[in-house]
Amino acid sequence: MSISEEQWQAEQERVDSVTRKIRKEVAALEERTSGVRSDVVEIRKHFWDEVTINLSNAEDLIETYFSMKQQADIMNERERSHRHARMRLDKYKRLIQSPYFGRIDFREEGGKQVDQIYLGIASFIEEDGLDFLIYDWRAPISSLYYDYGPGAAQYDTPSGRIAGEMELKRQFVIRDGQIRFLFDTGITIGDELLQQALSRTADAQMRSIVATIQREQNQVIRNEQAKMLIVQGAAGSGKTSAALQRVAYLLYRHRETLKADQMVLFSPNPLFNSYVSTVLPELGEENMVQTTFQEYLESRLGSEFAVEDPFDQIEYVLAQEQAGGYEIRLEGIGYKSSAAFLHLLQSYVRKLGTEGMVFKPVRFRGYEVISAERLSQHFYSLDPAIRIPNRIELLKEWVLGELKSFEKLQRKQQWVEEEMELLSEEEYQRAYQRLRKSSRNEIETFDDLDQEKVILAGIIVQQQLSPVRTWVKCLEFVDVRKMYSLLFSQNGLAASLALLEEELPRTWTEIAGQTTAALADGCLSYEDATPYLYLTELLNGFRMNTHVRHVVIDEVQDYSAFQLEFMKHLFPRSRMTALGDFNQSIYAHTSVLGNLQPAADLFGGDQTEVIRLTRSYRSTKEIVEFTKCMVEGKDIIPFDRSGELPKVAVVDRNEWHDRIHEEIRQLQSEGYESIGLICKTAAESLNAYESLKERISLQLIKKGTGSFAKGAQVIPAYLAKGVEFDAVIVYDGSVACYARESERKLFYTVCTRAMHALRIFSIGTPSPFITSQPEECYVLVK
Ligand SMILES: Nc1ncnc2c1ncn2[C@@H]1O[C@H](COP(=O)(O)OP(=O)(O)OP(=O)(O)O)[C@@H](O)[C@H]1O
Secondary structure (H helix, E strand, C coil): CCCCHHHHHHHHHHHHHHHHHHHHHHHHHHHHHHHHHHHHHHHHHCCCCCCCCCCCCHHHHHHHHHHHHHHHHHHHHHHHHHHHHHHHHHHHHHHHHCCCCEEEEEEECCCCCEEEEEEECCCEECCCCCCEEEEECCCHHHHHHHHCCCEEEEEEECCEEEEEEEEEEEEEEEECCEEEEEEECCCCCCHHHHHHHHHCCCCCCCCCCHHHCCHHHHHHHHCCCCCEEEEEECCCCCHHHHHHHHHHHHHHHCCCCCCHHHEEEEECCHHHHHHHCCHHHHCCCCCCEEEEHHHHHHHHHCCCCEECCHHHHHHHHHHCCCCCCHHHHHHHHHHHCCHHHHHHHHHHHHHHCCCCCCECCEEECCEEEECHHHHHHHHHHCCCCCCHHHHHHHHHHHHHHHHHHHHHHHCCCHHHHHHHHHCCHHHHHHHHHHHHHHCCCCCCCCCCHHHHHHHHHHHHHHHHHHHHHHHHHCCCCECHHHHHHHHHHCCCHHHHHCCCCCCCCCCHHHHHHHHHHHHHCCEECHHHHHHHHHHHHHHHCCCCCCCCCEEEECCHHHCCHHHHHHHHHHCCCCEEEEEECHHHCCCCCCCCCCCCHHHHHHCCHHHEEEEEECEECCCCHHHHHHHHCCCCCCCCEECCCCCCCCEEEEECHHHHHHHHHHHHHHHHHCCCCCEEEEECCHHHHHHHHHHHCCCCCEEECCCCCCCCCCCEEEEEHHHCCCCCEEEEEECCCECCCCCCHHHHHHHHHHHCCEEEEEEEEEECCECHHHHCCCHHHCEEEC
16 A cells, blocks of 8 residues: 555654654663663672671671672672663664554554554653553564454453454554655555565574564464474474564563573574574573583583484485495484384383392492492382382482491501502691681691591591592492493393384394494494483483473474473473474484474373464575475465576586586675575585685585674585575585485475575486476476
8 A cells, every 4th residue: 555745754753753762761771871880890899898708706707698698689789770771772772773663553442542553672652651652562462463454453461352443554664763665554464574574685694573473473472371382384484583583572471580591492503593693682682592402412421422413413314325234223213213212211211110220339449349239239129119210319328328437447448548658748738727627726736646647547538539429429320321231232121121012123133233332332323312311311310400481492303202302301390382394304313204293292282282384485486386396395385475496407527616606606796695505415515615615705514613604605404404595506406416205305405495596406317306396397407
């Protein structure tokens, strides 16, 4: 709908007036924050002046404690208020540039007055404190903007539902305080604005979509009922974008009780973490905690094993077809990630409750203080009704008690005397100081030689036993490694545990052989890492994080049933939002699954909601039409934005890199800044990089790369998950590279990274995933 010049003029005047008011507020806030800042600096500088320190007796100690606490509280309070003021200031500064992006005129049912609601990234209130000049996009009334076009509309508030009539819906693009575009929209919201947003070039970092959130995405953002919200959506349907907006929404809605550090995002890789890290700050929120599952595994198992990461696993799967035992490993990966294996482990632990626990003997200076047999005997003498982790806890206490008796006996041993003679002056002094401290300064000197000996012996034994005690306290005496290994090496054990309907895989003996060999080498394959940790937790008790209240899992299709189960235990007080697309399951353990069932099963039907996003926003219509037939994508609806047809060039190996070089130059001259040259594996990426780097500026992305800049990137397919490029060049899309069924989803993932242009090079015959597409979907260049 066209806007008259007067309307435009009136809106610009409002923008001017509102920005003037914001500027005024910014100036006032700046003054206030600099005041608070200097307060904080001052308090920090004089912290100790204000604290009365006196440690002479218990009373003084208490007084000192309270004096310090009071001073620290004052400082924390000032720092908090400084931080809040700064955040407000940052938000308002952003509002000056672009105060709002939408307006709705809404008349409540039965009322006469029409309210004009302007929406922006934060609220801004008139000086009188009554009128909202801008409503935060997350306010209850703002949902009208995302859910309805002009006509009957309603929204929910904490005190009930409000219905009425939307009389106008207007969209703005305001930059530097100037209205650049103004549209009145009809039933489908934001198409003009969305067209613009999607036609832009890609950024090195993801952007917020606050101005153009679509109705179905709004359902994701504002859902508050589900304990587990699963968002199942096509490539480019805005799953990640909606989830990040959702985090901002939840932080706003529950700002009294929910803090950013109580929300965790599990990303597919560190690069993705950096890619999305700017969205929340752009919305004026602090970032949530971002991590990867691998980081967690490393933190738990890294000191015990060389833990394989998912990237090395996928490299093996993609590039080691010729290796001996390849098919066996693949079967092993599938089985070890399944619910059947999870049940097998549970049943193993039940059995261990009555027999088969393996312990490591407690040793000290080569001497066996408590043998493995005694540990086992004591463990099984405990009431079998007590859960295993609790029995282990009791066993630990018993061991510590035994160590105490052992310690006393050791003091008289010859080695202690020898150690005593070897004590340096410094060690001697240290021992003496420790002794003084423990006897509250009553000892002045070591004047009695015998007493000195006894005391020193005690200290020496205690010190030397300290690592053993720590070892015991960390439950290292429970030989989980051995028990996990036995599951594969002990004849008939696994078979006796498998449930009838969940028999062991046909090639169990071979899988078991591979696993035992790897474990013996100190290696833990990626597929073994979570089951191993799971067994550890079932035996030793689950380590939980009760602080976290919301976990967002991106690319959930890449997690096994095991890993999800694990996360649920790890964050027992947390809700979850899981985003996935089963058409992008690239890992061997999940590509067999045709759906997101493991995620759906996690909390059960009544606590789980599934929202499907079928519209794809990232790529042009041509790219979506080309890619959707590669997978089960008949429901995917492209957003109506046109571009060129994907181009497939069949080339000879000797002209290959010249042609790619030419293509990159060509794309750059057409204004595409971000270009992804996507290869199948890391080795292929390195080859591409080495062959092109002299001719063109390129960045090689490896699994450890933390962030990526704008420009041309060479990247292995599995690291391109979740990110996007103006143009994608597939390095080699030939039948030699992508033909196996297991590579179909990888190829789909690669092609769907393109926003505006897709070029595929093929050395010889193109992949069947290309040639099976209708001819009119792409251009073939020979
Ligand atoms: N409502 C929207 N307004 C503007 N842009 C949008 C909207 N929804 C999605 N986009 C854009 O579409 C692109 C894809 O979004 P996003 O990465 O969130 O999708 P995804 O479903 O997580 O994709 P994938 O599964 O393929 O990684 C991004 O550039 C995003 O900004």
